[in-house]
Amino acid sequence: MKIWNVILGVDVSKLTLDICCAERNLHIKIDNCSKGFNDLKKWCKTNEIDLKETLMVLEFTGGYEYRFLQFCESLSIPYCRIPGLEIKKSLGMTRGKSDRIDAFRIGQYGEEKAKRLIPSKPLDKNILTLKQLLSFRKRLVREKAGLESTIKEREHMYPQKKADTITRIARAKVKSDAQHILQIEQEIIAVIKSNEAMWQNYRIITSIKGIGKINGWMTIAHTENFTSFTDPRKYGVYVGVIPFEHTSGTSVKARKRVSHLAHKELKQELNQAAKAAITHDREMAAYAERKLKSKEYRLVLNNVKFKLILRMFSLVKRGETYVENYNRAA
Numbered sequence: 001m002k003i004w005n006v007i008l009g010v011d012v013s014k015l016t017l018d019i020c021c022a023e024r025n026l027h028i029k030i031d032n033c034s035k036g037f038n039d040l041k042k043w044c045k046t047n048e049i050d051l052k053e054t055l056m057v058l059e060f061t062g063g064y065e066y067r068f069l070q071f072c073e074s075l076s077i078p079y080c081r082i083p084g085l086e087i088k089k090s091l092g093m094t095r096g097k098s099d100r101i102d103a104f105r106i107g108q109y110g111e112e113k114a115k116r117l118i119p120s121k122p123l124d125k126n127i128l129t130l131k132q133l134l135s136f137r138k139r140l141v142r143e144k145a146g147l148e149s150t151i152k153e154r155e156h157m158y159p160q161k162k163a164d165t166i167t168r169i170a171r172a173k174v175k176s177d178a179q180h181i182l183q184i185e186q187e188i189i190a191v192i193k194s195n196e197a198m199w200q201n202y203r204i205i206t207s208i209k210g211i212g213k214i215n216g217w218m219t220i221a222h223t224e225n226f227t228s229f230t231d232p233r234k235y236g237v238y239v240g241v242i243p244f245e246h247t248s249g250t251s252v253k254a255r256k257r258v259s260h261l262a263h264k265e266l267k268q269e270l271n272q273a274a275k276a277a278i279t280h281d282r283e284m285a286a287y288a289e290r291k292l293k294s295k296e297y298r299l300v301l302n303n304v305k306f307k308l309i310l311r312m313f314s315l316v317k318r319g320e321t322y323v324e325n326y327n328r329a330a
Contacts, residue, residue: 002119004053004054004055004078004114005049005050005053005054006021006023006024006049006050006053006054006055007021007022007023007054007055007057007107007110007111007114008020008021008049008054008055008056008057008107008110009021009022009057009058009103009104009105009106009107009108009109009110010056010057010058010065010068010103010106011058011059011099011100011102011103011106012032012058012059012061012064012065012068013032013061013064013099014032014064015031015032016029016030016031016032016036016099017029017030017031017032017036017040017068018099018100018102018103019040019103020100020103020104020106020107021047021049021107022104022105022107022108022110022111023107023111024047026047027100027103027104028040028043029099029100030043032064032067032068033067034071037068037071051075051077052075052076052077052078054077054078055078055079055080055110055114055117055119056072056077056078056079056080057079057080057082057106057107057109057110057117058079058080058081058082058106059081059082059083059084059087059106060081060082060083060084065081066123066128069123070123073122073123078119079119079120080110080117080118080119080120081120082106082109085261087105087106087109090109090112090113091105091108091109121224121227121228124224124225126191126192126194126195126198127220127221127224127225129191130188130191130192130217130220130221131221133184133187133188133191134188134217134218134221136184137181137184137185137188138265140177140180140181140184141177141181143173143177144173144174144177144178144181147170147173147174147177148174150166150170151167151170151171151174154166154167154170155167185213188217192217192220195225197225198220198225200319201220201225201226201316202216202217202220203321204312204315204316204319204320204321204322205219205220205312205315205316207315207321207322208277208308208311208312208315208322209276209277209280209281209284209322209324210273210274210275210276210277210278210280210281210284210308211273211308211312212273212276214269215269215270215272215273218265218266218269219266219312222238222263222266223235226313226316230313231313232309232310232312232313232314235309235313236306236309237259237262238262238263238266239262239263239266239267239270239305239309240258240259240260240261240262240263240264240266240267241258241262241267241270241302241305241306241309242258242306243256243257243258243302244256244257244258244259258302267305270305270308270309271301271305273305273308274301274304274305274308275301277304277308278301278304281324282324283324284304284307287303287304287307288300288301288304291303
């Protein structure tokens with residue numbers, strides 16, 4: 001267990017960073033750029049803070065922190081990214097909010113949890129690029145679906161006119177979005193192919209019946225090519241397919257249920273994979289048929305999702321593609 005000399009809480013925004021040492025009640029606000037990072041180095045030197053013996057604790061912000069993380073990696077400064085909800089839930093009752101207060105609370109969280117905090121791994125450029133491409137693809141898909149809905153509504157509500165400006169523009173944008181989505185997908189495949197380990201794992205998991213290209217891309221991205229998640233059960237918790245007990249004393253005896261604290265998009269994609277697996281995989285179909293005799297459909301579908309996760313992790317660990325060898329007993 002590493003003992004850190006100083007723990008700094010970092011509240012990240014688009015333009016600025018608020019950095020605070022809760023233990024020593026120190027605070028600095030810097031620009032989120034190279035000039036600000038130089039100001040941070042001077043501030044640390046003035047306050048006798050050795051950056052290499054300091055742990056930076058910050059929240060996931062979806063991108064605003066990447067320049068700061070690149071600065072940390074260039075100087076071998078350890079850092080740890082924590083989900084914002086985890087920090088918020090750990091604080092108990094709080095009043096008031098500002099960037100400085102948030103930085104202080106993040107630093108306080110880091111000092112309280114120092115024994116179990118593990119520095120994050122360096123950024124993987126391929127994974128980072130893959131996540132950005134998937135995010136932008138999702139935006140294009142939603143925009144295309146919305147425009148297609150607009151076209152259908154106008155065709156239903158109004159007489160069809162060749163000169164209808166709204167329909168004409170919507171159709172042009174739908175066509176453009178379809179081309180851009182195809183371009184993004186080609187770029188995603190190129191990124192995955194550029195990394196041999198990533199390409200091998202992608203081929204392995206998409207050999208499983210039900211796991212298509214979208215599920216394959218998202219699984220590679222969110223497991224960071226099966227390095228950030230090595231335990232299928234932990235990944236199942238992250239996706240939201242593992243039920244948890246809900247009991248208290250002798251009066252509360254609720255049945256187990258999954259938590260709403262999950263990655264909803266991954267869960268939805270896995271939902272479609274489970275339905276496809278039940279349809280096309282004889283083993284999954286037999287399992288679902290057997291379970292549906294005593295359990296409701298949603299519970300059985302959830303079990304199939306977890307079985308797909310187990311199958312993915314097992315095959316990746318062995319480095320083998322899926323081979324169907326199911327023989328139903330007579």
